[in-house]
Amino acid sequence: MIKSTLIFAVVVTLLLPASSNAGDVSAAQFVPTSPNVITSFTCKNGNTPVQNTVCGNQQLAALDLQLAMIYRAHLGAADVFERDQLLAAQRAWLLGLPVRCGLNAGSTIPASADAISCLSDSYRARIAEVTNWPKPEAAPGDLQKTAMVHYVDYNLFVYKELDPGQSELLGIGLPKFFPIRLPNICSALADRAGEALSDDGAIDPTKLDGAKELAGSHGPASGVNPQGGRIFVDIYRAGLYGGYQMRARSVALSGKAALLLGQTSVGDYVRSWANNGGRFVSFASQTGDYGDIDVFTFRGQLLALMTDAIGYNSPAPPGEAAVAAVFTISQGAATPTCLFEAYLMPPPLWMGTFGAQPALTPFLTLIDSIRGGPSDALAPSDRQDTYYFLDDTRWTMLNMPLLTLAQAKTGNWTGWLRRRHDQVLDRLYDWSQKSAQNQAMFNTLFLLLRPAAKELQAIYVQQQGLTANQAEQATALAMMELLYQATVNFAPGLGGDPADPSAFRHYHPRYAILASPQ
Secondary structure (H helix, E strand, C coil), rough: CCCCCCCCCHHHHHHHCCCCCHHHCCCCCCCCCCCCCCCCCCCCCCHHHHHHHHHHHHHHHHHHHHHHHHHHHHHCCHHHHHHHHHHHHHHHHHHHHHHHCCCCCCCCCCCCCHHHHHHHHHHHHHHHHHHHHCEEECCCCCHHHHHHHHHHHEEEECCCCCCHHHHHHCCCCCCCCCCCCCCHHHHHHHHHHHHCCCCCCEHHHHHHHCCCEEEEECCCCEEEECCCCCEEEEEEEECHHCCCCCEEEEEEEECCCCEEECHHHHHHHHHCCCCCCCCCCCCCHHHHHCCCEEEECCEEEEEEEEECCCCCCCCCCCCCCEEEEEEEEEEEEEEEEEEEEEECCCCCCCCCCCCCCCCEEEEEHHHHHHCCCCCCCCHEEEHHHHHHHHHHHHHHHCCCCHHHHHHHHHHCCCCHHHHHHHHHHHHHHHHHCCHHHHHHHHHHHHHHHHHHHHHHHHHHHHHHHHCHHHHHHHHHHHHHHHHHHHHCCCCCCCCCCCCCHHCCCCCCCCCCCCCCCC
């Protein structure tokens, strides 16, 4: 799975911590607490009645934390369609929990013994369901890696020789050319990067000819240092803005008081280059970590490869490239050695190269208008999960169509998607009958559907080089997903049944993908 996708400005103050305790609680008269309660969300005034009850009961808090860890691990490893399925099922479970256990708004705090017992049983049942969530039956082949090759390319970052006097005209003190260290190793890594590319867009040293992984994202968290002692790579489960994925933060050697490489290492290396394309960040990513860190031996050298998070959390501005940096480790020190442009990001549809599209732009706006704001019945943390991943999926669908097309085929999602699409159209029609305003929005949406699809298909061919057949299939996927996203508030559990998608491979759809209003 790609290490997730939409680039936008993260408002740091919205990031909820992974846990909280009684010291974090405000307005304690509304939130009864136990001294050692640790939950997956922040205990504070304004939480839902269910969360208030969890904050006041150590056993429920432990169950909540256990569920969150299992659920987030599944989310972090899921493709975009499985993630849709997981999120929908979780929304339906969360929204049904207060009614099932008698904890609607205005419920008495503290909750009754029956309510607490009901919550305990519900959490245990949900933990079992998510733990045993069916994994999609993967189709044979390596479609996802092939798709990633279209978007990820480890190009060696070097300056071309400048004409005499050019540096003076640019007003910067560039040398005639920029020498790189260990060019043979850098060139060899670049040459072999495509072969070692994994399906998330990173180089996997275990697949790199001539390399031996010692520690890191594609191996153990620690390993023996051939130069003496041990090597440690800090691997952890990222939070929401890291897509709940396994990410990496640093490299350390045994016996060293300070880190060998940390979150500023790649950014500092990039900033040391003159004319770095406006990329002046001094941190690894918007979440202060890396997509991957690997320490390995290659051609007699001990190397650390640190790769930016591909896509969503890349610090590169739109149209620029995320980077990967190689450091040579020797005598307890790390020396910057190679710099790669790792990910050549396609320009986002809503800015830059594509500009405003006559049908697609208002179509996307109307989807968001129909979806509306998040449901007040969900806790703030759950609303954030929903909307972050919806935007993430939209970005991936629109900007990396070959990837989502590969995921749909690899996971056998096609029949399941057509079944969900039929349900979406039924729910949209039911919604349209509730008011004249809804009916007008519904009609406009479906009048824009075909022209918007035509524009998107043309973009895929002209801007991304897809074949006509690839563009048509990718456009169909995107349009089904966008229409589904319009329904998440008034049909929150749609498509959330925990069934293997391959069970629907022979589903016969009732509606066309690009349907017309009836």
